[in-house]
Amino acid sequence: MASTAGHGHGAAADPPETRPPGGGATVRVRLMAAVVALTATALTVAGATGLALQLRDTDARIDDSLARAVTAVRTLEAEGQPDPAAPDDPDARVPWTSLDTLLRKAVETRVPGEDEGVVALQDGVLSWRPADETGAVRLDTDRELMAWLGDVVRDDAASAPVTVATAVTEYRLVAVPVDVAAEPGTHGTVVVAFDRSALTAGVRRIFLTYSAVGLFALAVVSAVAWFVVGRMLRPVRMLRDTVRRVTESDLSERIAVLGKDDLADLAGSVNAMLDRLERAFGSQRELLDDVGHELRTPLTIVRGHLELLDPSDAADVRATQALALDELDRMQRLVDDLVTLATADRPDFVRPAPVDVGRLTDDVLEKARGLGEQRFVVVSRADVTARVDAQRITQAWLQLLANAVRFSAAGSAVRLGSEVAGGRLLLWVRDEGPGVPPEEEERIFERFHRGQADRVQHGAGLGLPIVAAIAAAHGGRVFLEHPPPGAGPGVVFVLDLPAVGLVDGASDVSLELAEPHR
Incomplete structure (x- = not known):
């Protein structure tokens, strides 16, 4: 709905924003703030939810790989080493006799992938690492991590995946404790770790891009909403300006109504109210003018005859009296008629x-x-x-x-x-x-x-x-x-x-x- 104020005028430019009394924000600003806040909230919730789901999926894949690594170490520990007495029988196995051999075998059988690292520790000291670590993570170079691994409590709970953050990066790892019965008192640990920061970097880059796009979209939405809200509120501002211009002497201002929405109904209702007010004020002015004219004539007649009255002439006195009474009767009829018309709009004017x-x-x-x-x-x-x-x-x-x-x-x-x-x-x-x-x-x-x-x-x-x-x-x-x-x-x-x-x-x-x- 678009509108213009007054009769016979073309479309006017949007009137300037005016701050309401008391210095509060305008309706346009409040609506804009609400739109921007809701849009920003929706974008933030959507982005945060997507990021959390992607990170959870990445952690789930890492944990699945770590669980397989734990199973592989436990299986190797349980199977034992080849039987030296039966070198030709690959199925002949005997318990491990050397913890160092078990740790070396565990590291050799685990070929680390990209962003993955493997080390073996014996009594908290680095014992073995893969010979070829191309593309793998060098865990032994992170002193803070190695110090943490040296303090790991030796129990099965340590085999559960944990997240460890150091100054170098953030790891998702398992530390699997292993023992050899032939070497009591000596403890080993096989550590399999993933560089979680590197694995989630792609996800974070995607959501950084999402954030940039979201900020751009928020800016575009804000600009469009500012324009749209301004156009929607234009009839309200026109209504405000029209009401300000309406005075008792000038009720000709109107709002052009276009469309069939609520604002169009509001503008039409205001125009109808202005029509009623204009008719009422016009009728009132006309009534006062006509009443003044109608009453002025008999008053002038009575005054003129009284001024010319000869008190000593009885006939003139009687004639003037009759004329004055006739004019007063006419004024009384006029007043009675006006009272009747004045009460015509009252609910009890007629009583059926x-x-x-x-x-x-x-x-x-x-x-x-x-x-x-x-x-x-x-x-x-x-x-x-x-x-x-x-x-x-x-x-x-x-x-x-x-x-x-x-x-x-x-x-x-x-x-x-x-x-x-x-x-x-x-x-x-x-x-x-x-x-x-x-x-x-x-x-x-x-x-x-x-x-x-x-x-x-x-x-x-x-x-x-x-x-x-x-x-x-x-x-x-x-x-x-x-x-x-x-x-x-x-x-x-x-x-x-x-x-x-x-x-x-x-x-x-x-x-x-x-x-x-x-």
């Missing part, structure tokens, strides 16, 4: 209850007879019970009837009716007045909007908005229709409400019109 729509229609007809000299006719009556606020619906319906009286001639017919159609409850009023100009149809439900005829009659322009607010509070709407061609002049206002809680769907239609309001 089961209402007999047919009886409500008759009651509204009776109340409408005092609105003017027009002829009021009920064209259709819905004999159903619906959940509505009877007082608010009566208020809205009478407001529509009052409008019809205001804009139609005395003696003309004003029709009203109620009906159920398409799962909706329709309450309507039709007059025979001049109608509503097409250019004003979309605005007549706006607060303080007055048509040309309404301006002449000094209306405040709040009647129809109150009707719209009552309809909206019921989950419905109010709209305007024109009679079909040939049906005569006038206009039809319809309260379209959800048919909630309807009990009976019957509708009693008057004989005056075959179709109630179309």
Whole structure:
């Protein structure tokens, strides 16, 4: 998701990083630190695990070779030497008579491989080493190792592989004690050792290369993550900058929404909130302007007449009093209408209850007879019970009837009716007045909007908005229709409400019109 602030602007460059209040790290830095730490941890664990497994495998191969060496020495010691009395019989064997001979034979039969060394010690002193040690390890040249071997405890446990580290290298070795019965008190040791450092050097070189590659990969991941995190957080920074630029006098800033991710939803929600705030502030400013204008006129009229009042003229006093009371009544109606609109958004603005729509229609007809000299006719009556606020619906319906009286001639017919159609409850009023100009149809439900005829009659322009607010509070709407061609002049206002809680769907239609309001 990419975004730009404001209307009509192209894509803006990424805004600079700003440190949050208190000097803490930015979200981008914290995310980067987390990504780098997790990546470094994963690379380290993987490398350390691989290195440990490779070293363990190398030690296992060394230990296997040392175990075979121990077996070979024990076998040689147990078999004995060839029988001098039967030189022609290779299977004739007798116990060893010389420890030195046994040690020499043990060294000769063990041909050391690369990175392997063999020596024999007698009473802790070097006795034999291989004649050809090409590629082998010269154990006797490592004085620290030879000193350690001279102190080896003579027991079978010494035949177990051990690791010995000296200043020269690190060894993995076995020291096999051997004895000859013919020479009691003389002790020999056959030592087979591998240069563990040399054997593991290849593994360590591989993992040094791995470490270098891992550091390079970590650097690449960090650079890419810095860029990606920056792009991901760009809508958040745009949101922050947009909110900073929003003021009570300028709510036009918006964030362009691209994509369908969570940040796009956030930007869309903020834009919707800004739309609501802009409408609310605009409505508030318009309300204050219009209220000031509407109240200023009657106050100016009253003030002007009071300034010109002749207290000694009783007729002038009575006329001024009547005019002032009339203007005060008009201001009182304006204030009452404003209070109604101000409470329209409250949950308790309407209090629905089961209402007999047919009886409500008759009651509204009776109340409408005092609105003017027009002829009021009920064209259709819905004999159903619906959940509505009877007082608010009566208020809205009478407001529509009052409008019809205001804009139609005395003696003309004003029709009203109620009906159920398409799962909706329709309450309507039709007059025979001049109608509503097409250019004003979309605005007549706006607060303080007055048509040309309404301006002449000094209306405040709040009647129809109150009707719209009552309809909206019921989950419905109010709209305007024109009679079909040939049906005569006038206009039809319809309260379209959800048919909630309807009990009976019957509708009693008057004989005056075959179709109630179309």
